[in-house]
Every structure is written in C-alpha cells, then in structure tokens.
Amino acid sequence: MRWQWDEYPSGVHYGAPMDPEPLGRYNDPTGRTGICYVADNAASAIAESLGRVYQRDPENFTLGLSDLHKAQMYTLETTRNTRTINMTKLQGMLHITADQTMGARQDITQAITDWAANTPGLQYDGVSYSSRHYGVGMCTAYWEREGETGPLADVTHSSVYDHVDSNPDNFPQNWQEKDIDGFEIVAETLRFDVKADDS
Template sequence: MGTTDDDNKTTAQLIQELHSKGKLTPKKVKQSSHSYRVQGTGHDNAEYYGCPKRPKELGRYNDPEEEIGIWYGAQHPSGALAETFGRLRPKDKKGTGIFINVTDLESRDMCVVEMNRDLTLLDLKPCLSKLARTVDEVSGLDYSLTQEIVGAVARLPGNPFDGIAYESRHHPDGHSCYALWTKPGEATTVKTVEMTKLSEFEYKGELPEGFEGDSIDAEEIMTEILGYKVLGS
C-alpha cells in the first residue's frame, strides 16, 4: 500500500483538520457537577493547575510548551484513587498487586470539586482512530503523544475545548478522568466543595453492584473495587 497525505501530517495538523470538519468528539460536563481529586493534606484548596517546567518530568496530559496549567481529577472517586495509587504497581512485575499502608489514608485528602460552568472536553478514546492512533499509544509509559494532543487541542482557534476526558489506564471502568486546562489569566474551571482525609471519606453516589449499605469509604473503594491491599488496617 502506498502512503497518503494523512500519513505525512502531524498530530497537530490532523487535530486542526478534524476540528474544522466538526469531527472531534466532545464530552459535555455540566456546571455544578462534581469531580474528585486525591492530593496530599495541608493544601488550602483542590484547584491546582500544574504547569511543570523541564527538567522536571511532565505528566501524561501536561502542556509540552510549558505554558498552560492542567488540573487532574476524575468523574468517580475510584478513578481518582486509581490514578494516585495505581502508579505504585511495580513496572517490572506484571500481576503484582498494589499494597498501601494505612498511613496513606491519613496523609492524603479526597477532594470534591464542582465545575464553575458547563465544560466541553475532547473525548479522547473515540477520537483515536481518526488520528490513526490506538489506545496503547496513550496509555503506555511514553507521554509524548498525549502531551502533543493537549498542546494542539488547547490551542485550537476559538478555544472550543476546556480539557481532555480520558479513561484511567489503572482502572478503565468506563468512567472518565479529566485533564482540564486554564491558560494564563483565565479563571479556573473548578471550585473546591470539600476536602476530607481518605480515612474519613465516604461516598454515597454510584456503588458497586451487590455492595451492602448506602455508602462506601475510601478503603473499601480500594479493596472492594480496585483490588488493592491496605496494610495495617
């Protein structure tokens, strides 16, 4: 098979072309809807839009041009916990479980935020085939493609998107994780509602099938949903 013009286009060029044709899949997130973020205790709020500078390693969905701040969170608390602790799984030991000390529940907060306005996010997964890409390319240890996507989408004319909606590589259960951006001088898109130590957090929303009770705590989410081991509890 011969090459086509698309084979020679950069990811940024393909994104611009798809956007001009209305073919980038959006995900709508309504104003005042809640999202979840896990972070260390001691912070005033959960509205951190990180913009790391090299040589520090940029996160999976950080801006490669080091200009735009990115807020990380999740649609469900299980996603926030998976994205925080899932990276503890040894990279060279497939099948090894994740072990967490009970002190980790005291040193981190589960933060609940609400959206300040209606948001439009790029729904990444259904866009991958249009970009001639596959899921493994955005979920592996190489962050260059995801950073390239953020750099291009965040700079589309007219600012049509407020961030990226993606599926957790550590717990792909159909819920979204979010990488929201705020450009210099722009208002943040989230507002802190609640910050609770993981040891005290309880969730009364969508519960696992067959789970008894009307709420689930963070340790139960990690053991019953994520399959982690919490030591010392």
C-alpha cells in the first residue's frame, strides 16, 4: 500500500532527491538509486505519511475532508521474487538500537541503503523496517537501480476517502465490522481529527 497526496497515473515512483531536506530515512544519499516507499497495510501507509507531517508541527497540523478526497491509496504488487534487508534483524547484528535507526538522524539508514543498493553484485531489492508511526506490519523501501527495472507494479487505486479494506491490521481495537474505509482508518484507527471543509 502506498499513500500519495495527489492522484498520479501510477503509485510506483522511485524518488531520488538530492536536496537533503526531502530525503527520506532510506533514500540513497548519493541520488544514484530511486526509492519507492510502501507498507504492508493501509493504516501503516497512512500513518507514515500523516505522521511525518504531524511530527514536524503538531500544534499546526490540520487535515480536511478534502485532503482525504484528494489523497490516493495505491495497492501495489511485486513483479518478481524480491530480497530485502530486514532492519530489525540487522540492528541486532550491528549492535545498534531502534532509536539509532528511527531517530532524527538518518545517516545510518541512508548509509545502509547506499551500500546495499549501490554495491555491485549485491542482489537486494530494498530494506524492510518497522513503521515509526504504526507498529503493525512492515514498511519497505524498494529501489530501482540506474538502468534496471524496479520490482513494483500498480494493482488498483482510489481516493483515501473511498478506499475500503478488509485487512484486520487496519482495524482499531474492538472493531466489529468486516471492513473499514479510509476515513475510518484515519479517524478511528489512527485518531487524527478530520475537519469538515469544502470537499
């Protein structure tokens, strides 16, 4: 699953920004390899996207109903068997803690991406890691090396508001329904206030 603030023809986008400001935790700091961030479930994808914005300035964070009509949920699939680095296991092997891979500094995680994505002969397709904002399921930063095709393809997409999901990982505690929609994931599961506006 992947959240995007706007609708695009595809949810598959391997970004390779060079400006340090928009670099994500697992972006390649050299800009040679593009990264596409995905999550195991819609709640994690939404939590990662909204949580990053919220954490920058919680006092001034606002989310309108029109944002949920505009933002898109993309269901993606892998096009081949993939091999990813499991950061939870790698932390133990490197004797580093979660706060070193999830804190404000991003140099360790970006160095791991640089090494794994850009070292000739290594056959990794990405890095899998726990969400900082919703601890159910995993997130993966898949990459597309220069001159190669990345491992992701589109399946479906809809506005976040219209998204309907039956994966129980998206449900809040004690949810009794058989499925949940995107608005309910945002408001009930993740407890974000959604303001009525000119949607």
